[in-house]
Amino acid sequence: MCYFSDEQKRKSLRGTLKYEEIEAIAGSLFHRALKLQVGCGAEPTLHKDLVKIIALGKRYNVPYVSLTTNGNLLTKELLAAAVKNGLDELTLSAHGFTRETYEYLMTNGKFDLFCKLLANVTEIKKQYPQFKLRINYTINNNNIEELSRIWEVVGDELDILQLRPIQKIGESEYRDFDLTNIHARYDAVLVPLIEECRRRHITCLAPNKQNIIVLEENEAEDNSIEKITYCYVSPQECWQDDFDYRTETFESYAAAHMGRKLLWKVFGRKARRKADVTRKMNYNIK
Structure with missing residues (x-):
């Protein structure tokens, strides 16, 4: 259902980073990281060195390592090995809690495998109680x-729930981006869920009601801070277009390219008030 399920988008996501390349990237960037998010735009469980990548994050003392996946290829043995080697959080994409809806919206997904993985998480958390489960649920009509x-499907092991109203962020195979009904059903559906999460001591990340129906394009907003805060790595790119992880580190690149420019953008002009509602959506911890 996400735009990565679009056939044209899938064709553009080619290539795999070799472990040796990831080691080099880790040496240049990981020591600066507060969080390592494995998997964003591709299915990370397809990588043969997934556990080694997670362990690499901990070797560089990254405080929090999370894995984003639909979970259909994540066996109990692989998950247990990942947690043993430092995985702090499993982030599961979920787009429905019935077989019909889940398999309709999750390309090539199998609901039985999703439920089996949730059962495996329950077992693994008995040995590693600090391990966290997050569900990312993209809400649509x-x-x-x-x-x-x-609660019937996920059970009692959920730690974090992120509720994400659908947005058109690519050429998706899914076409219904109307938020009117989601806004209308907010009080009846989302509010009780948020309250139940609070009762169960589950962190719930959800937009306020007004954020759902009013999404502002904010193209003029400067994103310089974002660019140096988040480092996206893929076979096609690594952080900045002209950054060479083989010969540079975060510090050497920042010293050469970012210092004065960034300071001027942050302090050299009057900051604009951040909009309450943006295309990127503002989430609140409930």
Whole structure:
């Protein structure tokens, strides 16, 4: 259902970083990282060195390592090895809590495998109670009513729930981006869920009601801080277009390219008030 499920987008996501390349990237960037998010735009469980990559994060003392996946290829043995080697959080993409909806919206996904993985998480958390489970649920008109089934399907092991109203961020195979009904059902569906998360001591990340219906394009907003805060790495790119992880570190690149420019952008002009509602959506911890 996400735009990475679009056939044209899938064709552009080619190539795999070899472990040796990831080691070099780790040497240049990981020591600066507060969080290592493995998997964003591709399925990380396809990488044969997944556990070694997670261990690499801990070797460089990254405080928090999270894995984002649909989970269909994540066996109990692989997950247990990942947690043993330092995985702090499993972030599962979920787009429905019935077989029909889940398999309709999750390209090539199998609901039985999703449920089996949740059972495996329960078992692994008995040995590693600090290990966290996050569910990322993209809300649309096909699945909003299924949120009431979350406890029946997910059980008691959920630590973090992120509720994400659907947005058009690519050429998706999914076409229904109307948020009117989601806004109308907010009080009946989302509010009780948020309250139940609070009762269960589960962190719930959700937009306020007004954020759902009013999404502002904010193209003029400067994103310089964002560019140096988040380092996206893929076979096609690594952080900045002209950054060479083989010969540079974060510090050497920043010293050469970012210092004065960034300081001027931050302090050299009157800061604009951040909009309450943006295309990127503002989430609140409930």
